Amino acid sequence: MPIIITRDDPRYVSLQKGHNARFPETEIDAAKRIFLCETSADAAVALQQIVSSGLRPTIRSGGHCYEDFVANNPGGAILDLSLLSGINDGRSAPPYRIGPGVQLWNGYLELYKRYGVTLPGGTCGTVAAGGHISGGGYGLLSRLHGLSSDWLTAVEILTVNGSGKVVPRRVDARHEADLFRACRGAGGGGLGVITSYEFDKLPQPPVEVVEAYISFPWEGMTEEKFVSLLKTFGEYWETHGQDPETWGMFAVLVVSHQAGGGHMGMSIQFCNPDGTCRDLTILNDYLDRFLQCGSPASPADGTGHAGLAARKDAGDPLCSGVHIVRRRNWLDATAGNNSSGSSTRAKYKSAYMKRGFTEAEARCIYKHMTRTIPNVDLRGSVIEMDSYGGAINRKELLETTSVVQRASVLKLQFMTFWGEPQDDAGRLQWIRDLYKDLYSGPDSDSDHKETPWWSSRHEGCYINYPDRDMLSYTYWPQLYYGHGELYPFLQTVKRKYDPNNIFHHAMSIRP
């Protein structure tokens, strides 16, 4: 039976909120109770009880939802799947069965130790499989192996039929394939409760990887240097990054606001397509391109990107041309890359890029990353620029998944983190101004200004980095799901499997 946490339970205060400390916004917005489920049967019982009581369920696995989709549920119930954290639960593999509550790092560890495979997932170790996979899911190995959801072959899901009865389903490419496709990237919490993810196959991780880090100090940084850095970064992934020989290389350029002082940085994880590091030619060529922008690669001092940084104290130092890099076995590298940061107030935005940065875009970013706003502390404001593409961009996946961005070479994540509610307005103003300005430039679509609307340069936004601000644009669904057949398809699925719209949040599929 599910464990039910009510307001009078000492655990309630901790469990009624997620990772983003902005939510629930007020006490009134909070859920009335939390159902902790340890099995899929628990989840079915809990869901039936919630629905029959006329409450709204919101679904949580790891609690990392960027927006208010889970924690803002006035008087409702959070159905918490974090304890469904088993992998295969004693059953043989393959198929690999991953519970929605499996935190990514635990998943990597267990899959690797038991089966020698991995999920090409993200770097935030406490993000759980539930939200990660259902929204697409990408990470350091995605250029080499695709998205997490690309490997999915079945899910077990609880839906609620027209009369309010909970219906357990197992869906795959042959059985209720429409619902299965929607579970492959359309986002979590909007169709039902996924209690298990199944994979007939999963990729083997690299045997070893090489990590590199380049620092770009703000001191001495000029606008021209900054533009050169971004253009160098973007042009590589737009051109050379398409070559399958580069797909084992992942880089994230972390552009932090000047207010934070110090430096920006770029972290790289590299392996050859065969999972070895025998030939570092591609890595060296890549690193050399940035000599004009910063210094040679050298181990990080620990102040760079939390999720991915070649640390001084990790792995074996290796001279690679003029660069000092670190060779590590993959598991150690992955362990080092899977920190999760503390719960703070935060706001996020995203954009897919099919090409590198234009000069105007780079200058706009420089303007906002050096901007000051009176009485607003902008430390902790960053844009993470991830290399993308490679195996993700296999066009045949367009028809069988719900991830429609299959031509991008970069993915941007705009983030700002702060501590106190009184700073909300200033922080939100900064990130909104940056985003609107960036996508109102000379290359923006006149009918879709302020957004990375689909064009020769952009492919909209990522649903796992949801941004409620996008709701102010009537075409917000197309930003996330494209302007083709996908969103109408998802609406059909929604009406069919959730006719009463039990599972809803601000950006769920509109029936």
Add this chain to the structure above:
Amino acid sequence: MNQRSSLNRRHFLRIVGAAPLALRTSVARGLPSSPRLAYVGSGCGEIYVFHIDGPNWTLKQIVACKAPASLTVHPNRRILYAVNQVDSHQHLPTGSVETFTLAPDGRLAAFSKTSLSLSATLPRHLALSPDGKRAVVAIHGGGAYNLLALPDDGQPARIAGILKETGCGPNALHQLSAHPSMALFDTTQRRVLTSDTGSDRISVFAVDETSLTVHQRFATDAGSGPAHLVLHPKGDILFVANHLNRSLCSYKYDPEQGRILHCIQRVAEDTGGPLALHPSGCTLYTTGGGEDDVIQAWHIDRTTGRLNRLQSWHQHSARSVAITAERNTLLVVSDTLNGVLRFAAEPTDGRLHTPNLAAEVPEPFSIAMLSDPV
């Protein structure tokens, strides 16, 4: 006994032109004065405010209001609530309730707008508790009810509770999910009666400060689509108009226990549209027919609760979308006539007289009256 008329809009306008004669007729009969003000919601995004003097309606004001599907005057006579039947508000999938303050002359001033709960799309009706402290909104599109707290300190209404519904019926076009249509406080104020067109269900909900909880579910005929409700002033007979199978049912209701006991009678003839009760409790007014253009008056037998038809008016091409009854008047809002039909009613038994078109309003779909204080 039955009177059949077939009046078109042009004919009604002629009648309006003859209003002074009608007024003299009314006065000659010695009927009490009519309600003082009428508020008519228009699908054009406006509320029309009329001053009423017998059969004469004078337009006083037009105020903007997004989609006022339901209008309700607070018992303190200082506030009007308008339910906006929209599927998006402030970029979220929900409807809203708009509040207007009433000046002494009845004019409206926009006061506040309350966003309903997430997914509360296309709200259709608001029921106000007799003490004016709470309201329940029936949310047709989103399949839910919102309980609103109405602070008496001048603050805007706020959502105090949410009840999410499920349910479906055999009509594949209209009953794939729950579609609450109406809510009604019973005489105890502790419970609310509701109709759900999508799930063939009328329900009794217990109401407290922060929640609506299911007290009783009562299944109606499959495919009936219960929509419109009125409760007899004594509180013991519930009349339900079924929108989908175009019928009317009366039910015995126990207000003390909060239970619908049994069906008293089913009437299938030209019903299924909006309902109203004459304040005497003697007469029920129904609308219905294939084009919702038949208006009927029914005598209510207080002993048995059964209905006997008194009158029937076939107002050709005058589709009724809302009706309301006062002691000496029945008002029928017709969207095809783009106006409000006014029937004079006998104050004692509610018997109707020939109607006139009292007011012209484009795409009208709701009405509320502000009568002279009793």
